[in-house]
Structure formats: structure tokens, C-alpha cells
Amino acid sequence: MLPPRYAWGAPPPGxxxxxxxxxxxxxxxxxxxxxxIPFQVLAVTLVFVALIGPILISFGYAWVLLLGVSVVxxxxxxxxxxxWYGTFGLREDHLVVHSGLVLRSSRxxxxxRLQAVDVVQPLLMQVFGLAELRIxxxxxxxxxxxxxxxxxxxxxxxxxxxxxxxxxLPGRSPEAPEWPFYRLPFLLLLGALTFRVPVLxxxxxxxxxxxxxxxxxEPGVLGGAVPLVLGLLRYYWGPLARYTDFYASLSSDxxxxxxxxxQRRMQTVPPGRVQxxxxxxxxxxxxxxxxxxxxxxxxxxxxxxxxSADLLPVAPRGRAxxxxxxxxxxxxxxxxxxxxxxGLMSNAAGVDERLFVSVRGRFCRVTEIVxxxxxxxxxxSSGPLAQLRGRATVDVDTPPGPVTGRASDRAADEGRxxxxxxxxxxxxxxxxxxxxxxxxxxxxxxxxxVTNRDEGEEPEVRSGDTPER
Numbered sequence: 288m289l290p291p292r293y294a295w296g297a298p299p300p301g302x303x304x305x306x307x308x309x310x311x312x313x314x315x316x317x318x319x320x321x322x323x324i325p326f327q328v329l330a331v332t333l334v335f336v337a338l339i340g341p342i343l344i345s346f347g348y349a350w351v352l353l354l355g356v357s358v359v360x361x362x363x364x365x366x367x368x369x370x371w372y373g374t375f376g377l378r379e380d381h382l383v384v385h386s387g388l389v390l391r392s393s394r395x396x397x398x399x400r401l402q403a404v405d406v407v408q409p410l411l412m413q414v415f416g417l418a419e420l421r422i423x424x425x426x427x428x429x430x431x432x433x434x435x436x437x438x439x440x441x442x443x444x445x446x447x448x449x450x451x452x453x454x455x456l457p458g459r460s461p462e463a464p465e466w467p468f469y470r471l472p473f474l475l476l477l478g479a480l481t482f483r484v485p486v487l488x489x490x491x492x493x494x495x496x497x498x499x500x501x502x503x504x505e506p507g508v509l510g511g512a513v514p515l516v517l518g519l520l521r522y523y524w525g526p527l528a529r530y531t532d533f534y535a536s537l538s539s540d541x542x543x544x545x546x547x548x549x550q551r552r553m554q555t556v557p558p559g560r561v562q563x564x565x566x567x568x569x570x571x572x573x574x575x576x577x578x579x580x581x582x583x584x585x586x587x588x589x590x591x592x593x594x595s596a597d598l599l600p601v602a603p604r605g606r607a608x609x610x611x612x613x614x615x616x617x618x619x620x621x622x623x624x625x626x627x628x629x630g631l632m633s634n635a636a637g638v639d640e641r642l643f644v645s646v647r648g649r650f651c652r653v654t655e656i657v658x659x660x661x662x663x664x665x666x667x668s669s670g671p672l673a674q675l676r677g678r679a680t681v682d683v684d685t686p687p688g689p690v691t692g693r694a695s696d697r698a699a700d701e702g703r704x705x706x707x708x709x710x711x712x713x714x715x716x717x718x719x720x721x722x723x724x725x726x727x728x729x730x731x732x733x734x735x736x737v738t739n740r741d742e743g744e745e746p747e748v749r750s751g752d753t754p755e756r
């Protein structure tokens with residue numbers, strides 16, 4: 288059963304779970320699990336034996352053993368005090384992290400800058416019941432916090448406390464309940480990954496090469512199979528292992544995603560962090576009626592943006608657009624009126640008070656959706672040939688990510704009307720409550736401001752808020 292629409296505006300109803308007093312992570316100092324020490328010692332020793340061991344064998348195995356023992360004790364002498372001095376903890380609404388042994392560093396991060404929180408469990412950590420907490424912050428690729436080798440229970444409780452602080456609630460607030468949204472069947476994932484043109488072509492070429500090897504007994508043809516096998520590992524086995532047991536749910540603290548076979552991951556995207564979305568429908572997928580939902584998420588930078596872009600790897604088309612409507616409350620992406628460009632490269636675009644929508648592609652249809660309050664810049668461009676044809680392109684810039692909003696190859700007057708409409712709708716949409724920080728108390732702040740204005744008082748300006756004009 289799905290939650291009511293627009294549930295992210297206020298805490299959901301229902302009796303909350305009582306916090307566990309024995310599992311309080313809002314006070315005190317914490318360290319990584321002690322197993323991180325033997326892991327580090329073992330890793331350094333294996334690297335030494337693999338790189339230096341073959342050279343030392345010529346001097347005798349005694350030298351290999353002697354230097355190997357020295358490396359073990361030397362790395363232990365460094366890893367043990369580094370683990371002891373590496374602490375973290377919550378101080379009010381800040382996360383304080385101390386690290387380093389020779390070069391000490393201390394970071395105090397305001398949780399109001401939180402962008403996303405992930406709990407990641409690689410296969411080895413799953414065996415020992417450990418997890419890694421990844422906290423994405425506003426400020427680029429170097430601002431992410433990674434707390435490695437935590438007990439899984441500590442990592443999950445710390446995730447709850449961090450999200451509560453970022454929402455403007457006390458850190459001891461219980462975890463918000465969630466509503467199931469979508470569970471990806473394994474057979475649908477398997478069929479969708481197989482039912483793609485590049486994957487099918489790879490399978491066909493592999494079959495032809497195997498047939499040629501059997502018929503002509505020519506081992507050289509197997510050399511052509513190497514790039515095909517590597518491509519299948521990258522684009523077939525990789526997504527299959529990554530998105531096995533995929534589960535998505537909705538909560539007042541954001542969109543929660545759980546997935547992974549060998550590396551289990553729990554990803555939480557707070558409300559308002561999704562900057563833009565696109566729905567991808569490859570040619571053969573349209574016959575199955577399924578699509579993929581990708582998003583530009585604030586806070587993920589570099590390679591992490593690509594790793595965290597897929598919100599729904601495979602889902603029925605209707606369910607994909609339902610997620611878009613949940614991510615952008617009070618909007619309906621499928622009802623935005625679209626205008627075809629009537630050009631050489633056919634595409635459609637439309638805008639209303641909430642969303643900018645563009646649809647392009649004949650073989651792989653891509654629907655890009657950008658909320659007007661998330662637009663960064665707007666550009667109306669026209670090259671020399673386009674000017675001769677009287678055409679122009681409207682670009683809607685968003686933060687770096689997979690989504691690039693664009694209404695291309697439009698009549699010049701039509702492009703100007705698109706630009707003017709986007710400017711006007713964007714100005715109306717940017718209200719004091721449009722910020723993404725303190726989302727749990729945002730409705731209360733808005734109510735207080737409205738009350739003050741009704742009583743003839745000036746609205747109170749809070750952190751992250753500006754008075755209406």
C-alpha cells in the first residue's frame with residue numbers, strides 16, 4: 288500500500304518506535320571496529336609479499352620471512368594508534384571527525400549541509416557484520432565523509448541520527464516509518480538487461496565466433512571474443528549483481544533504496560536533493576512497457592554521481608512516472624503539455640508552473656524533467672546555420688549529472704516564449720520554503736511566517752530562510 292501523495296512535507300502519522308537507550312549514538316565518542324586493524328595489516332603484508340617478495344626470493348626465503356614479519360609488526364605499530372586516535376561523534380547538529388596519526392586532522396561538519404546518506408556493505412564486511420557509512424555533503428568531491436568498518440547496528444543508528452539532525456529534529460528521534468514503493472523482480476531485471484540491443488548483439492557475435500571456432504578449428508577467432516566478454520561483464524553482469532534484490536520505499540526523511548548482491552547498499556536521498564530526473568526507454572524496452580529512472584542528485588560528485596544516478600533500474604513505465612511525481616510534489620509530469628519542434632530532429636518540450644519536460648530520441652526515448660525552482664541558468668542559443676533557418680535552442684542548466692534539459696531546434700519566437708515562461712515560473716517557484724535543509728520543520732516555519740504577516744509583523748528570518756518580497 289502506497290503512502291498518500293506529498294508525504295514529505297510533514298512527519299507521517301502513526302505511533303513512532305521507542306528509541307533504544309542502549310544504542311544512543313548522539314553522545315559519546317566512537318571508533319571503527321577493531322577488525323579494521325588486522326584488515327589493514329593483512330592488506331599491507333600482501334602488497335609487500337606480492338611486489339617485493341619475488342625480488343627477495345633470490346636472497347633466500349629467510350629474508351622474505353624476516354622482512355615479512357617486520358612489515359607485519361611495523362604496520363601494526365602504525366595501525367593500532369591510528370585506530371585509537373581516529374574517533375567521531377555528534378556534537379549538537381555537527382559531526383566531528385578526528386583522523387590521522389602523523390598528520391592530525393579534525394573536521395566539524397554542519398549536518399544542515401547533508402545531501403545524502405548511504406550504508407554500504409561489501410561482501411567481506413557482510414561476513415563480519417560490518418558496514419561503511421558514507422555521508423555526502425554540499426561542497427564537491429572532497430567533502431564526502433566515509434566512516435569505515437562500523438558495526439552494522441551502529442552505522443544504521445548513526446544514519447538515523449544524522450538524518451534527524453539534518454531535518455531539524457533531535458538526534459534521538461526514532462527512525463521515520465516507511466511505505467513500500469517498488470520491489471524489482473529478479474526475472475524482470477534479468478529479462479530487461481538481456482533485452483537490450485548492445486547485449487543481444489554481443490551474444491550473437493559470441494555465438495558466431497564460437498561457431499567459426501568449431502567449424503574451422505581456428506583459435507585466432509577467440510581473440511575477438513575477449514572484448515565481447517569484457518563488454519558483457521561490464522554492461523550485463525555488473526548491473527545484474529548491483530541491482531539484485533532492489534527495493535525502494537518512501538519515508539518522511541526521503542527516498543530509501545536497498546540493493547546489491549556482493550555489495551549491499553542502503554541509500555537515503557533526503558527530500559529536495561533530487562535536482563532533475565530523466566526516464567529512459569530503450570527501443571526493445573518499450574515493447575515490454577518498462578523504463579529506467581535516472582536522477583541528478585545534489586551532493587554526489589564525480590564517479591559517485593554515476594554510481595548513484597539510477598533511482599529505478601527497471602520498472603513499469605507507470606511506476607516510473609509515479610516516482611517522478613513523488614520526488615516533485617504537487618506536480619504531474621505526464622500532464623505537462625508538450626509542443627513538437629517540427630524540425631529535422633523531432634523532439635517535444637513543454638513547461639508549466641512546476642516542471643520543464645523535454646522528450647527526445649526515436650530509438651531510445653528519453654524524457655527529461657526539471658522542476659523550475661531547481662533551474663540553475665537558462666540560455667537561448669542559435670548558431671550560424673540555425674540563424675539562417677530561424678531556429679534556436681533553449682538550454683536549462685542543472686547541477687552536473689545525467690540530466691541535461693534542452694528544447695532544441697525551435698522556431699526563434701517559440702524559443703523566446705519558452706525562455707520567458709521558464710523565467711516567470713522560476714521566479715514564482717522560488718519561495719522561502721523551497722530550501723532543502725530542515726525539511727521536517729519547514730512547514731512550521733512557513734506557518735509562523737504567514738501568521739506574522741497576518742498580524743502586521745515583519746516575518747522572522749531564520750537560518751536558511753529569506754523574507755518574501
